[in-house]
Amino acid sequence: MARIVTVANLKGGIGKTTTVINIGAGLALRGVKVLLVDTDPQGNLSTSLGVTAIHTLYELMIEAMDPARVIVPARHNLDIVVADTTLLMAQTTMSRGNDWGNTLGKALAQVEDYYDLILIDSSGSLTPMNANALVASHDIIAPTTVEPFSVRGLELLHQQVKNMKDSTDSIRLIVPTMYDPRSRQALDLLEGLQRQYGNKITQPIRVNVKLSESPMHGKSIFEYDDESRGAEDYRVLVDRIIATLNIV
Amino acid sequence: MARIVTVANLKGGIGKTTTVINIGAGLALRGVKVLLVDTDPQGNLSTSLGVTAIHTLYELMIEAMDPARVIVPARHNLDIVVADTTLLMAQTTMSRGNDWGNTLGKALAQVEDYYDLILIDSSGSLTPMNANALVASHDIIAPTTVEPFSVRGLELLHQQVKNMKDSTDSIRLIVPTMYDPRSRQALDLLEGLQRQYGNKITQPIRVNVKLSESPMHGKSIFEYDDESRGAEDYRVLVDRIIATLNIV
Ligand SMILES: Nc1ncnc2c1ncn2[C@@H]1O[C@H](COP(=O)(O)OP(=O)(O)OP(=O)(O)O)[C@@H](O)[C@H]1O
Numbered sequence A, B: 001m002a003r004i005v006t007v008a009n010l011k012g013g014i015g016k017t018t019t020v021i022n023i024g025a026g027l028a029l030r031g032v033k034v035l036l037v038d039t040d041p042q043g044n045l046s047t048s049l050g051v052t053a054i055h056t057l058y059e060l061m062i063e064a065m066d067p068a069r070v071i072v073p074a075r076h077n078l079d080i081v082v083a084d085t086t087l088l089m090a091q092t093t094m095s096r097g098n099d100w101g102n103t104l105g106k107a108l109a110q111v112e113d114y115y116d117l118i119l120i121d122s123s124g125s126l127t128p129m130n131a132n133a134l135v136a137s138h139d140i141i142a143p144t145t146v147e148p149f150s151v152r153g154l155e156l157l158h159q160q161v162k163n164m165k166d167s168t169d170s171i172r173l174i175v176p177t178m179y180d181p182r183s184r185q186a187l188d189l190l191e192g193l194q195r196q197y198g199n200k201i202t203q204p205i206r207v208n209v210k211l212s213e214s215p216m217h218g219k220s221i222f223e224y225d226d227e228s229r230g231a232e233d234y235r236v237l238v239d240r241i242i243a244t245l246n247i248v
């Protein structure tokens, strides 16, 4: 029975997709059976792993297509459901149905037994699609850059999750991303985050140009440059996720 | 009769809010009467200018509140309509009405005669709110960082605008942001953008730490550090906007 995890933060451009790719790939390398699900109409998840597919999340969720036709292998132990702009049509359709909040949850229930973990990439703002992902999730991992807009987006995420699920307990881990250890302001903000959220704050992912280059080559950080700071930091995060979510 | 301009790109975290603040403030300093409208539930626009308000865009659009009660002065020649998370409720309400695509347009029509320019900040993904902003706009300014996800977001924006308005002519300017002149990859991508979009590409806004510090102090770049690269680059952009949109 898979654990469903969404990577989310209302602020844009703070490393959500980068985190989904590299914890997904990192867990698959440890033998965890992972399904990645892209819910962002930009479809950056599949392009970053060099994967194309004929059918998308829209067909799985809205047209009730057989999951076997939609799910494609990305790597060993790593499958993916891709997204594209057809998903934009789903937003209006979804917010009209009676039980619209559970559309994604119902679609994923069909495949939960084949995976240890289902990892969802979400887009920035709170759309009916993102609400679906948060509702369907057992756990939420929230990346944040160490600057005020992003920390504010994190607070808004906590508010939204509390409105939907009556508690913020499902926000298990907060991952500081693009962290620059030389910046005084970043250090101060990181300490502020640790005071506010305590043990939920993971070790930061440091800023590393290899992390912005690897998606252009359709590779995870481990494939692109296994010796890099980025690979090292995401390995530490994968350890923390295995321990926190009792995956293996 | 105000010109309505939306700053948009489907990719998150690429400088939309930073661009709205600094071209809004730059135009106001030249004597242009500007109204800023925040349509992002995160409400980063108002905090970046150190402005708070009691009433928000939600009340103007959905509860038909008198604009005079919602609009607050931010600086000389610069007023603002703020947003907050109540706007998230609007997304579901808006996509149910008959003429939902014009909700924002109708609200702004009430105040068009008092301004030269109405400048709208949008959130990343395509929500009913963002669709409203694009439909209501005469012109669209699209920031983009010089990296593949953002350039892809720009292409998707062109597709969406074409679907809504039958042509992409309203995308007047494309503004490269966070540009690092030392990066070979950035230079190649910039040249690629210039080949694809020609004269729409403005001079880039260079990466400048002052631009990420100024919003934390509730100031525009011109107030925070008028001698900085960021202030210089946004002044050049303001000139280009005045010439392209025939504002004054
Ligand atoms: N630790 C890092 N060091 C350097 N660059 C990074 C790092 N993490 C992410 N990036 C780069 O920053 C940009 C934004 O990251 P990403 O696209 O993962 O953010 P996102 O939150 O998914 O954005 P969106 O809101 O558009 O979905 C990308 O170009 C990515 O390659």
Ligand SMILES: Nc1ncnc2c1ncn2[C@@H]1O[C@H](COP(=O)(O)OP(=O)(O)OP(=O)(O)O)[C@@H](O)[C@H]1O
Binding pocket: A010, A011, A012, A013, A124, A147, A149, B011, B012, B013, B014, B015, B016, B017, B018, B019, B040, B122, B123, B124, B177, B178, B179, B205, B206, B207, B208, B209, B211, B212, B213, B215
């Ligand atoms: N030219 C620049 N140089 C350095 N930092 C910048 C520059 N432009 C913007 N920033 C910083 O980058 C971050 C993202 O910018 P901003 O919030 O304006 O993006 P956005 O597109 O509005 O994001 P969202 O998708 O969440 O609305 C902010 O911390 C901002 O201060």
Ligand SMILES: [Mg+2]
Binding pocket: A016, A017, A018, A040, A044, A122, A123
């Ligand atoms: Mg993303």
Ligand SMILES: [Mg+2]
Binding pocket: B016, B017, B018, B040, B044, B122, B123
């Ligand atoms: Mg913004």
